[in-house]
Amino acid sequence: MTTLDFDVAHLLSGLMVLVCFLMLYQDRLYSLLNTFALHAVVLALAVAWQAWIQAAPHLYVTAAIALLFKGVLIPVALHRLIRRMEIHREVETVGGVGLTMLFGLALVALSISVMLPVASAAGTLAREDLAFALSVVLLGLLMMITRRNAVSQVVGFMTLENGLVLAATGAKGMPLVVEISVAFSILIAFIVIGIFLFRIRERFDTVDVSALDTFRGDRR
Template identity: 65%
Template sequence: MSVMDYSVAHMLAGALMLASLMMLYQKRLYALINIYALQAFLLSLAVAWQAVLQHAPQLYITALIALLFKALLIPFALHHIVIRLRIHREIETVAGTGTGTIMLVGMALVALSMDVMLKAAANTALLEREDLAFALAVLLLGLLMMVTRRNAVSQIIGFLSLENGLILAAAGTKGMPFMVEISIAFSILVAFIVIGLFLFRIRERFDTVDLRALDDFRGERRLTEVSSGRSSCGNEGKTL
């Protein structure tokens, strides 16, 4: 493998991770969707490059699926949903702390995944190891995004970017069989459709896609049950 081959693969994987970091501080939904589309496009490039390197023609199909579904179809549908829900002008507040802290946490996660993967996969080839480290970083960043966002649409995007990390890892290690790949792609699509439907239902009922509304809805029941549970806690259990 030439230095060039390695550098290109490394650059594409790194770009994928950069896109994840960019998503972390994006407050506008449109921008978020666009960056997601960019990440998916980078993913298809990275997978295609892996296909070239590994002489594995089935990876071209994976790349094609990534390009069609993730870079085009899903962002297009998300745009459509955002407009239908009339939230395209909303600026999202990120839960808890400010964006600066979240970026710091994101960088720490990247460092952690590098550290773990470079040690854990010490026996594998250099390229695979780097790919795995980036894939883990993308995965963790996607999860971090799901944890910090309140808007349902941005949670979906977090979930989808997490899945991008999985595909990157799978393409890099020649591990996952093609059938598994296909089925993952389709299950993601189905999950996307289901979540999209739910979004509309949530919107219909609560007039918002902010998930806090759902918490508030359950809140009444939660408060009563917790308080009743607390009071009976000290009692002798007579049920046994």
């Protein structure tokens, strides 16, 4: 494995972390979905590069699944869902964007400081990719916690799953049957989430999850 292999792999993994911060910065749903599609494209490139340097052709299937489902189908479907449901298109956050970004930086620092010593027995490439992957997972979780809109929380969940895929491919890949089952799981979860959003919109006339707490308080 050459120095170029390491550099490109680290560049793509680092770009995934950077795009996570771009998603945390977005305040419009359409921009958030477009940025998530970019995140999926970078993930597909990172997985395809791992397939090349590991000589693991089955990882190309993982890259294709990420590009097709998360880079194209899901963002397009969410765009149509937003238009059809006439959802409020501003991303409402818990706290300010600046505070969220600071928390994100702290989580990245935590991921690096924890993962590098823990994975010291692994190879250099796998150890650093796992640190980046953990950063993506924690940033996706942060997005789910700090966003009040259900659609943006869905994006946070899928971002978290992107980090898990990056970790699995960096740790010498995963079986093809697992990749296919994960793709179908994502599709089923997306269908369920779509039904869930429609039900919230019909019942509360909004997809702001804080409306659930308000409604619960009104019933008391």
